[in-house]
Structure formats: structure tokens, C-alpha cells
Amino acid sequence: MFGSTLAHPPQSGEGDGERDPWRACGLRLQSVVWLDMPAERWTAVDHYLADLLVGSDSTLEAALSANAAAGLPPIDVSPTQGRLLQLLARLKGARSILEIGTLGGYSTIWLARALPDDGRLISLELDSAYAEVARANIARAGFSELVEQRVGPPLESRQQLSAEGLRPFDLIFIDADKSTTPEYFEWALKLGRPGTLIIADNVVRRGELIDQESRDPSVRGMRTFVERLAEEPRVFATVIQTVGSKGYDGFAIALVTN
Numbered sequence: 001m002f003g004s005t006l007a008h009p010p011q012s013g014e015g016d017g018e019r020d021p022w023r024a025c026g027l028r029l030q031s032v033v034w035l036d037m038p039a040e041r042w043t044a045v046d047h048y049l050a051d052l053l054v055g056s057d058s059t060l061e062a063a064l065s066a067n068a069a070a071g072l073p074p075i076d077v078s079p080t081q082g083r084l085l086q087l088l089a090r091l092k093g094a095r096s097i098l099e100i101g102t103l104g105g106y107s108t109i110w111l112a113r114a115l116p117d118d119g120r121l122i123s124l125e126l127d128s129a130y131a132e133v134a135r136a137n138i139a140r141a142g143f144s145e146l147v148e149q150r151v152g153p154p155l156e157s158r159q160q161l162s163a164e165g166l167r168p169f170d171l172i173f174i175d176a177d178k179s180t181t182p183e184y185f186e187w188a189l190k191l192g193r194p195g196t197l198i199i200a201d202n203v204v205r206r207g208e209l210i211d212q213e214s215r216d217p218s219v220r221g222m223r224t225f226v227e228r229l230a231e232e233p234r235v236f237a238t239v240i241q242t243v244g245s246k247g248y249d250g251f252a253i254a255l256v257t258n
Contacts, residue, residue: 039243039247039248042243042244042245042247042248043244043245045244046078046079046080046244046245047245049080050078050079050080053080053083054079054080054082054083057079059109059140059141060079060082060106060109060110062137062140063104063105063106063109063137063140063141064076064104064106066104066133066136066137067103067104067106067133067137070104070129070133072103072104072130072133073103075103075246076103076104076106076107077106077107077110077175077201077246078244078245078246080244081201081242081244081246081251082106082107082109082110083110085107085110085111085114085173085199086110086111086113086114087114088171088197088199088253089111089114089115089170089171090114092170092171092197093170094114094115094119094170094171094197095115095116095118095119095120095170096119096120096121096166096167096168096169096170096171097111097112097114097115097119097120097121097122097169097170097171097172097173098121098122098123098124098161098169098171098172098173098188098191099111099121099122099123099124099172099173099175100124100154100172100173100174100175100176100184100188101124101125101154101173101174101175101176101177102123102124102125102130102131102134102149103125103130103134103175104130104133104134104137105123105133105134105135105137105138105141105147106137107173107175108121108123108134108137108138108143108147109137109138109141109143111171111173112138112141112143112146112147115146117146119146120146120148121143121146121147121148122147122148122149122150122161123147123148123149123150124149124150124151124152124154124157124176125149125150125151125154126151126152126153126154126176126177127151128151131149131151134149135149154176154180154184155180155183155184155187158187158190158191161191162190162191168191168192168193168196169188169191169192169196170195170196170197171196171197171198171199172188172191172192172196172197172198172199173199173200173201174188174198174199174200174201175200175201175202177221178202178205178217178218178219178221178222179217179218179220179221180221181200181221181222181224181225182221182224182225182228184200185198185200185225185228185229186228189232189234189235189256192256193256194256194257194258195255195256196255196256197253197254197255197256198235198252198253198254198255198256199251199252199253199254200225200251200252200254201249201251202218202222202249202250202251203222203225203226203239203249203250203251203252204222204239204241204242204248204249204250205218205219205222205249206247206248206249207248209222209223209226209250225252226239226252229252229254232254233258234256234257234258235254235255235256235257236254236255236257237252237253237254237255238252238253239251239252239253240252240253
């Protein structure tokens with residue numbers, strides 16, 4: 001049904017298609033997806049792929065269990081998304097990574113696995129309780145020497161990082177307060193260099209990204225972020241929608257070009 005819907009867009013004169021036939025087709029396609037692919041199916045497919053491509057991982061499973069036991073919100077990336085982060089970091093040949101938003105350290109472990117023995121990962125977390133859980137998870141994974149955690153408002157860490165004269169980061173992963181993502185993005189540009197990869201999670205917000213009347217601070221923050229991404233001449237970027245065990249969302253990926 002997906003193929004037949006896409007292969008036959010509405011012709012001129014069919015409602016909204018008169019102005020933009022592919023937009024009308026997109027609306028039809030959206031209804032097909034929601035009817036034929038409920039969230040249960042997305043989750044089942046995600047589990048199937050994770051079982052095949054990621055497999056059982058006691059270290060990561062222990063991290064998720066520790067997070068749940070400590071009452072952390074279950075908003076970590078999925079196993080397949082974690083594998084994507086690791087894959088992108090390896091493709092980039094990253095030796096230095098900045099993570100903005102540690103939570104319980106699940107994504108931190110995925111990213112750390114992509115680094116060489118002499119690499120470094122700095123992870124910033126606002127909540128000290130979350131950071132303590134993450135510290136134990138990271139230690140259990142064997143990355144205490146590779147990962148440096150910093151606790152406090154991430155934006156307040158900017159001056160400190162700049163003052164330390166660290167070399168630019170090869171990859172920056174933004175997964176913190178969504179309303180502040182535009183500021184994190186501007187900060188990432190300053191801490192990166194041509195060739196740095198910037199990844200931001202939870203951009204699409206269940207499709208609410210297109211609601212220009214939204215009063216949700218997270219939606220408004222992501223709308224501003226995407227608009228800045230489009231206007232910023234120093235990056236080559238895209239946003240990808242995703243579905244799966246974490247629901248309907250999406251991520252942005254940007255390559256700093258100059």
C-alpha cells in the first residue's frame with residue numbers, strides 16, 4: 001500500500017493537490033501509515049532489528065535497569081539509535097566527543113565504544129542525581145578513564161570548556177533540554193571545526209514540529225533550532241523522521257563545513 005500510494009499522487013484539481021499534489025499525497029500517506037503501522041508494530045520491528053543487529057548486551061541492559069531502579073525517565077535512545085550513534089562516530093573517526101545531556105549514561109556508553117583508547121568524551125548533565133547513576137553505569141562499562149562527567153547547567157560549562165583550550169570536538173551530541181537546543185547548537189558551532197558532526201535528538205516531537213501555533217517550549221525550541229539550521233551557512237544538514245520503540249520523533253544531523 002505504501003508503494004501504490006506514493007506511485008499515484010493526486011492529480012491537479014483534487015483538493016489540496018491542485019496547489020501541491022505531493023503534499024496531498026503526503027497527507028494520504030500519513031493516514032495509511034497510521035492505519036497500517038500502529039505503535040505496536042513500530043516497537044515490534046524495533047525489537048526485531050535490535051535482536052538481530054545489536055543482540056544481547058549485559059552492560060547496556062544493566063545500565064537501563066539501573067536507570068529504571070533510580071527512577072530516571074525512560075527517555076534514553078533505543079538500542080538501534082545507540083548503534084547509529086556509535087556507527088556515526090566510527091565513520092567520523094571521532095577522537096573527541098561532547099555529549100550535552102548524560103541522563104543515565106546509556107548513550108554515553110554507546111558513544112564511548114566508538115572512541116580509540118586515547119580518545120575522550122565529555123558529558124554534561126544538569127541533574128546531580130542522574131549524574132551519579134550515570135557514573136556507576138559508565139564505570140561498570142569500563143569507561144571511567146575515557147569519559148569525563150561535568151555536572152551543572154550545560155550552558156554555564158561553555159566558558160570553562162573554552163577557557164581550557166581543548167581542541168575542537170569531532171562529534172557533538174545534543175540531547176538535553178529541548179527548549180534550549182538553539183543555544184546548544186550555537187555553542188556547538190563554537191566548539192567544533194570544519195568536519196565536526198553535530199547530532200540533535202528529539203527534533204520532530206511526534207509531528208508537532210510543524211505546529212507554528214504551539215506553545216510547548218520544547219516544540220518552539222526545536223522549531224527555532226531547525227530554522228537556524230536552515231539559515232546557518234556553516235553547516236550542511238538534514239532532519240530525519242523516526243518511528244520505533246521510542247514513538248514518533250526524529251533527529252537532526254549537521255556537518256560543519258566552514
